[in-house]
Amino acid sequence: MEKRIRIEVLFPEIANLYGDLENIEYLRKSCPEIEVVETHLTEEPEFMRETPSLIYMGTLTENGQHLAVEKLSQYTDKLIEMINEGVHFLVTGNALEVFGGEIEDVDGSRDCGLKIFPTHAKRDMMNRFNSLYLGKFDGMDIVGYKSQFTHSWRDDDAEGGAFGSVFETKRGPGLNPDVMGEGVRKNNFMGTYVIGPLLVLNPPFTKWLLKEIGAGDVNLAFEKEAMEAYDARVKEYSDPNTGFYY
Helix, strand or coil, rough: CCCCCCEEEEECCCCCHHHCCCHHHHHHHHCCCCEEEEECCCCCHHHHHCCCCCEECCCCHHHHHHHHHHHHHHHHHHHHHHHCCCCCCEEEEHHHHCCCCCEEEEECCEEEECCCCCCCEEEECCCEEEEEEEEEECCCCEEEEEEEECEEEECCCCCCCCCCCCEEECCCCHHHHHHHEEEEEEEEEEEECCCCCHHHHHHHHHHHHHHCCCCCCCCCCCHHHHHHHHHHHHHHHHHHCCEEEE
């Protein structure tokens, strides 16, 4: 490992639906020298004292989203500063909505995110959307799953600065079913609805991320087996006969 790597995990007590914390566990198993700091809802974030190599947050319940927004709203300026400075963030599942704008439910009620990114989401708790996902990132295939009550839309005329997508969709929905771009990316902030856990299912992407945060060319834990499973999923998900929605 080329330098000290420190990962801050935000609110693991509420942001671990679908086993999302296995993303961090896989990084730790692949590179035991990594330091992992868990910040709980009752604590001041580590990033207020020291800038981590990576900030991670996983999928939450709808109430968990509200609690996360309530807590992080105290630190919005610092979050914007870090994103603009290129600090690495990985945000999975509906946690990306925490950093966006309004979340509108079918009954007309509304929750509000941190408004860091000009997006809005629509929620329908009576209809869960499940699908497989196949996309591209920097020349590599990305596989995973989606299980959500919400989709997000860009508000390109709103304040908040330009942002791009994390993945380019090959099969499955993007940020919403009408677009190919999946997720929210600005500088080194990456927020994606894709779960799996994402890093466990995508060893090439995991190796890329570890290099990005300064760990160098790491041999992943169970890399041979992980690559075999990854190659099998890419082949299966690329088959037009494979059903994608369930």
